[in-house]
Amino acid sequence: MKEKEKREPGLPELPLAGGEKVVMRFAPNPNGAATLGSTRGIIVNSEYAKMHDGKFILRFDDTDPVLKRPLLEAYDWYLEDCAWLNAEPDEVVVASERMDLYYKYAEELLKKGVAYVCFCPAETFKQYKDHKRPCPHRAADIEANMGCWKKMLNGAYEEKxxxxxIKTDMASADPALRDWVALRILKRAHPRVGDKYVVWPTLDFESAIEDHLLGITHIIRGKDLMKSEKRQRFLYDHLGWKYPTTMVWGRIKIQEFGKLSTSELRKRIENGEYEGWDDPQLPTLKALRRRGFQPExxxxxxxxxxxxxxxxxxxxxxxxxxxxxAVDALASRYFFVRNPKEMKLKDGLSFVAKALKHPSKEDYREIRTGNTVYISGDDFAKLKQGQRIRLKFLCDVEIEQIEPLVANVIETPAEGEISIIQWAPSEGIKVVVKKPGGTDEGIGEPLIASELGNVxxxxxxxxxxxxSVVKKETGKEVVAYFTH
RNA sequence: GCUCCGGUAGUGUAGCGCGGCCAAUCAUUUCGGCCUUUCGAGCCGAGGACUCGGGUUCAAAUCCCGACCGGAGCACCA
Structure with missing residues (x-):
């Protein structure tokens, strides 16, 4: 009989080898702030580490100073983001600071005769590859290869x-697997280590070496990197290493944002199309944090x-x-009206409304107003003459005329169906709400200014x-970021 | 061209290795009702899926074959 236990909804079980301590890693290129996609990597990897009392490593795969050039500030941003998500890494590794390691293994591979220095232009090599033929350099002896390798390191050759x-199998049925590039020449200063190196490892090489050295037990990688595993396995075989267990996940797209690469985001931010990496329109963690999303x-x-x-x-x-x-229980309630319309309360002088801060808590706020209040443009558009509505926590009114808007205060509140709307007092403050889709402006109750930083x-x-609360000549102005 | 991977409600997801307990799980969305101290909140209820075609079998979401659809790799990117 097989036992099918009901599992709590959550992550699929990690295939465990038994007895080993789980070591997970998240390995971003810090070429921008963490996006929602990177966040998935942080959360899931750290979660697995926690579930198995294992270790979570943050590794910066920053070995391309040209095409995917790292951004110096982004290293710290990732650290901050991890901390905020309660996913603090047990260890942080920066690839660009461990170059000697990659050189060491490159040499070892050359000595074993399982790697070679290739001088074919990319196009030429492609020809050999397409015809499943080795290029002439593949046959060079170890001595010659070592000599060329030293010259590479010394900067004797130009880029490309x-x-x-790495020698694999030039006759492999899968063209993606034939002799892949492990290290190449890039003569551009790296934001972190400067111009100390001209030979840089590719992701396939760097991450393969690191995963072994760091003792990574499980790798979760994107489907697009599926072939990387097959390439890297040749390397592991050459070195006699055991490949970690792998899991693969598909591409994730957030419907509201579409597909935006970090490089694309960076370009647009630098062009001034957005206010920064935390612009509420962006699918970055920084933006979500500013908008008040809870890490949990x-x-x-x-x-x-x-x-x-x-x-x-x-x-x-x-x-x-x-x-x-997460947020409903801790968010105090306030009134804000978008695109305000003034409403004159006939026969009224001044009012003090006693309003609940939260529907399930006995805690009140006061809203003082004169005989005018503001209602939102949306509500105004639906008003009809003679209609009764309730200004929440204040009074019921009957609309006497629409333009200008005048209403009579009704002493005895209506029974049954009546629409209830929020309002802002005569001495309300200006509120600007930055949303993913643009900006709303309106008036809110003054107490909103006391909630700085809160949702x-x-x-x-x-x-x-x-x-934020900014002081302007016209008075205080509140800037709020729209959560949802 | 060569190669690899995937396809369960609108959207995610469980189930698939070991076929029957699946008239298929959970969440979200949608719709309806309640609440009226708001709501895009809460509570209650409803709707909605195994891509298709063959095969194996007493029995297929689950195994096999094929088709179709989708994604990816064949970069001196990550």
Whole structure:
């Protein structure tokens, strides 16, 4: 009989070899701030490490100073992001600081005769590859290869002048597997280590060496890197190493953002199309943090998505749902009206509304107003003469005329169906809300300014994080970032 | 051209290695109801899927073959 236990919803089980300590890694290129895609890597890898009382390593795969050039600030950003997500790495490794290691193994491979220095231009090599033929350099003896390798390191060759290839099988049925490049020449200063090196390892080489040296037990990698494993296995065989267990996940696309690469994001930010890496329009962790998303919600969101090989397109709605659960209990309620319209309260002088800060807590806020209040443009558009509505926590009114808007205060509140709307007081403050889709402007109650840094709910509008309060000649102005 | 991988409700996901307990799990979305101290909140309820065609079998989401669809690799990118 087989036992099918009900598992808690969560990540699929990690294939365990038994007895070994689990070591996971997340290995980004710090060429920009962490995106939602990188966040998935942080969450899932660290989660597996936690589940098995293992180790979580953050490794910066920053070995391309040209095409995917690292951004100096981004190293710290990743550290901050990990900390914020409660996924602090047990160890941090920077590839560009461990170049000697890669050189050492390159030499070892040359000595074993399983690697060679190749001088073919890319196009020429492709010809050999397509015809399953070895290029002439493959047959060079060890002495000659060592000599060429030294010259590579000394800068004797120009960029693209020579590469170091790993011998695999030039007749492999899969063209993607034939003698791949392990190290190449790049004569451009690296943001972190300067111009100390001219020979740089490719990702396939660097990450293969590191995964072994760091004792990584499980690798989770994108489907696009599936062939990397097959390439790297040749290297592991040459060196007599055991390859880690691998899991593969498909591409993730966030429906609301489409596909934006880090390089593309960086280009647009540098062009001034966005305010920065934390612009609320961007799918970066920094942006979500500024918008007031809770780390726990982000964690649950990515865990619910799991690890499957299918390419997926998930909606932010799932994240909103998780975040709502996290934020609803702690967000105080306030009134904010977008595109305000003034409403004159006839026969009124001044009012003090006693309003609940949260529907399930006995905690009140006061809103003082004169005989005018503001309602939102959206609500205004639906008003009809003679209609009764309730200004929440204040009073019921009957609309006497629309333009200009005048209403009579009704002493006895209506029974039954009546629409209830939020309002802003005569001495309200200006509020600007930055949203993924643009900016809303309006008026809110003055107490909003006291919630700096907090996530609050603007009733009938949504959750926002109070980002800053700026003093202007016209008075205080609140800038809020829209959560959802 | 060569090679590899995948396809369960609108969207994710469980189940698939060891076929029956699957008239298929959970979440989200959608719809309806309740609440009216808001709501995009909460509570209750409903709807909605095994890509297709063959085969094996008493029995197939699960095993086999084929088709179709989708993604990826064949970079001196990560």
């Amino acid at each position: 002048g020579a590469v170091l290839r 919600a982000i964690r649950r969101f990515f865990i619910s998505i799991g690890v499957t090989q299918t390419d997926i397109a998930v909606s932010m709605k799932n994240l909103y749902a998780e975040n709502r659960k 609050v709910q603007f009733e009938r509008y949504g959750f926002v994080r109070i980002d």
